[in-house]
Amino acid sequence: MLENKTITFLGAGSMAEAIIVGLVRQEVVSPSQIIATNVSDQDKLNYLEKTYDIRTTSDRLEAVRQGDIIVLAMKPKHVKEAIEYVRDSTRKDQLFVSVLAGIPTVYMEDLLGEKASLIRTMPNTSAKVGASATAICKGRHATDQHLQQVETLFTAVGTVTVVEEDKLDAVTGLAGSGPAYFYFLIEAMEQAAADAGLTEEEASALITQTVVGVGKRLQSTTKSSKELYQEVMSPNGTTEAGINVLREHETQEAMQAAVTRAIARSKELGAVFTKSN
Numbered sequence: 001m002l003e004n005k006t007i008t009f010l011g012a013g014s015m016a017e018a019i020i021v022g023l024v025r026q027e028v029v030s031p032s033q034i035i036a037t038n039v040s041d042q043d044k045l046n047y048l049e050k051t052y053d054i055r056t057t058s059d060r061l062e063a064v065r066q067g068d069i070i071v072l073a074m075k076p077k078h079v080k081e082a083i084e085y086v087r088d089s090t091r092k093d094q095l096f097v098s099v100l101a102g103i104p105t106v107y108m109e110d111l112l113g114e115k116a117s118l119i120r121t122m123p124n125t126s127a128k129v130g131a132s133a134t135a136i137c138k139g140r141h142a143t144d145q146h147l148q149q150v151e152t153l154f155t156a157v158g159t160v161t162v163v164e165e166d167k168l169d170a171v172t173g174l175a176g177s178g179p180a181y182f183y184f185l186i187e188a189m190e191q192a193a194a195d196a197g198l199t200e201e202e203a204s205a206l207i208t209q210t211v212v213g214v215g216k217r218l219q220s221t222t223k224s225s226k227e228l229y230q231e232v233m234s235p236n237g238t239t240e241a242g243i244n245v246l247r248e249h250e251t252q253e254a255m256q257a258a259v260t261r262a263i264a265r266s267k268e269l270g271a272v273f274t275k276s277n
């Protein structure tokens with residue numbers, strides 16, 4: 001389905017790299033089918049070219065002309081100038097794929113013009129290891145075949161869930177931002193481990209495997225999260241002592257509020273982009 005397709009990344013930051021790594025490692029496309037471009041960071045382009053053997057160029061117009069699928073991978077605040085700059089180099093037969101948080105399809109479609117085919121996605125940085133939880137939705141003019149192409153692309157870097165666009169803000173706060181919540185908590189576990197005299201290597205090995213084990217367990221059980229943590233807790237044991245401290249600090253309420261706030265932020269980001277002019 002993606003044979004002979006050239007995929008252009010307009011924006012070559014963290015998210016673009018995470019997807020590129022997945023595509024190259026999973027051999028979904030050959031590195032020569034990928035072009036990355038950005039505005040000014042030539043070092044990043046050199047690094048991507050050297051590390052993944054993909055093509056790069058600082059000529060954004062040329063990059064867009066050569067692409068069959070154009071991945072919009074800049075920050076939301078740059079989307080208007082990014083699309084306006086390349087618009088005259090786009091074609092009707094190209095498929096546009098957004099990874100931008102918050103930005104509604106209709107806004108980008110209006111900027112792209114000519115009934116542009118657009119699929120909006122929300123991946124996360126675990127794409128880098130083939131483990132993104134990505135959600136995708138169709139724009140007004142995209143076909144089911146376009147949706148399938150993008151599903152194929154993102155299946156290479158993890159799981160794909162097709163949703164209605166009105167759920168993408170929730171996906172963004174939950175799964176797009178999701179990895180950061182866990183890394184943030186892990187930072188605190190690392191500190192506690194250091195305070196208790198474990199070396200960085202020891203702590204890293206133990207914490208990493210603990211997190212991997214949690215992920216695998218969640219994938220392989222029908223038990224609820226409550227049942228799973230209760231399974232760890234012996235009456236009056238170590239876990240109960242730890243969980244009681246988390247309860248005292250209202251950790252669950254804080255996590256719930258964090259996800260809710262991130263979802264609201266995604267909506268805020270989108271709200272200023274309801275019109276393209």
Ligand SMILES: NC(=O)C1=CN([C@@H]2O[C@H](COP(=O)(O)OP(=O)(O)OC[C@H]3O[C@@H](n4cnc5c(N)ncnc54)[C@H](OP(=O)(O)O)[C@@H]3O)[C@@H](O)[C@H]2O)C=CC1
Binds near residue numbers: 177
């Ligand atoms: N990071 C994450 O975890 C996730 C991010 N996203 C979304 O991905 C998008 C990119 O985020 P991230 O990769 O973190 O951001 P980065 O800041 O790492 O990268 C942004 C890239 O966009 C480029 N850029 C800036 N302006 C333009 C322009 N006018 N035309 C073309 N390219 C431009 C930058 O180039 P230069 O460096 O040369 O200025 C840079 O390569 C965001 O919209 C974000 O919402 C989605 C899911 C998860």
Ligand SMILES: O=C(O)[C@@H]1CCC=N1
Binds near residue numbers: 101172176
């Ligand atoms: O923080 C952000 O805005 C982006 C979107 C999801 C993850 N990172």
